[in-house]
Amino acid sequence: MRVAVVLIGRNEGARLVASLASLSGQGLRLVYVDSGSTDDSVAAARAAGAEVVDLDAATPFTAARGRNAGFQALGDDLPDAVQFIDGDCIVVPGWIDRAVATLRAQDSIGLVTGWRSEIHPEASVYNALCNHEWHRPAGDITTCGGDMMVRVAAYQQAGGFDGTVIAAEDDEFCQRLRKAGWRMHRLAEPMTRHDAAMRTFGQWWRRAVRSGHGFAQVGDMHPGYFARERLRVWVYGLLLPGLALVGLVWWPLLVLVLAAYGLSYAKSVQGLRREAMPMPQALHHAVFLTLSKFPNLIGMLTYHARKRRGAAMRIIEYK
Template sequence: MIGGNSDEVGFVIIGRNEGERLALAIASVQRQAARAVYVDSGSIDGSVKLAVERGLPVVELDPGIPFTAARARNAGFGWLVRHYPELKFVHFIDGDCELVPGWLDYALGVLRADEQAQGELAGVCGRRRERDPHASPYNRLCDNEWNTPVGITHNCGGDVLFRVAPLRSVGGYREDLIAGEEPDLCSRLRRSGWTVRRLDAEMTIHDAAIMRFSQWWQRNRRSGYAMAEGLALRGEHEPGLRRGVVSNLVWSLPPMWLMWPVLWTRVCLRSGPLAASFITLGKLPHCQGQSDYWRRSRRERADRPAATRLIEYK
């Protein structure tokens, strides 16, 4: 049942070939809010038809411009504020996620209270969980990854509720980022005096559906690309990015492979053997992704523009 939030909040659902996952996402949103738009990035699985049949307006991105999640979110946000200029809040949700009942009312309550107190809270996110964490070790890793500390955060993730005004004030997401657009947005919000908070509440159920090693590799390669690009864009504001990039590079050097047991033991004592194994091995795809970014940057500096392509794992 839709609560009393229909005039104040709108949802942006983004997707690319999500199939039945998209049907679950749409249904979960429509149970809690009346205003939503679906943004499609070149799906060929009937996603657009499904969204239309569920009564959603659809924005189809021009395939002549490289697809990114950031571009899709901005397109949906733009559609909402044009059609509903009175909106005060916008909630983004990925098409492979399902909104948890009760989350929206709770999150809106937090933002409204902060707004009344003239606080600096731009947005809130909650706990994202994997739908089937025991289906594969990769899904379990994702479920652990989503469990970030409660409180002020530097990365909201793809599912997040924002106040419209601060989001507009920083220009939304940076559309040319193929990954890492959320920490980039949070960084710009912080530099403008805003904060984003992770609440101690269940928010969404995510379906990573990572069943193959090759999928895990591609996802980590994309993460490495985003880390290197993040360092180039905002390294002066986030020293941790440089440490992460250097760590990936150093531990990927063949002579350092002899020291992997040391790294594995150190991580294992903190996070357990599963995380230790994949964090250690993950240095390689992370470094590959960093190298992808640096090669593209060199081509662009040599006046040979390189098309930015998504690094997909599904």
């Protein structure tokens, strides 16, 4: 089974160099798609032997657009499968062979993924939050992140990625892949190591805004998807703060609102504890899970405002 790799990136610097190095020596065709980098990313990719696609800045950059451009650059001599990877990730040794073996063994699987982990989870609580987010159960799945090996036939049948989706484009692609009749499977194997490089509250906030935009846009495209996430945002990000303002006049209502947030926080702690997170870490992480509804709301409202105006869906960068 022939495999090509499509990497996407924008100003990843040393992270991209490490990503390319993790794929060297495996006889893989590499295509790097650059979204307007101003550093040496393009030169680094060419030095590593990758084919380079420079996206035209006249059209808004999105990860989905980059992945599609990388696939299109493969031309007519298509491989059997494509490993998509973000330029801030390194591929764990042996992953490509394990993923290929899974696709060979089960023709019904159109997408195989594994476990992504953070390179420096100890660097900040924000990196640690990402590390926890990445580690999802193995087995058949309904969605996954952007690091994935996709059977070319499945990619073509699903129609590739939607270049207008600026966040959760992988979720949106997976929904169409599933509707096309393909299975998706996560191996209980390490796949990639990611460098979120989030050190500040502002970076985390912008990433949460982007997530909210994804909830709204993908949920709009696939009714019912992200429904629980959107409901939580409307309740904890908008409804309860509105009631709290009324509570400034009638204090019992304010007490009830604060109690609702307290209950939400306690449930978050309980959920993290069920996933074997130590209590001190769970207490800390739950603060951000509770707070995230506010930037999520900004992202959702941003999507609806853009849609109403007919404006372009532009990426929301956090680093």
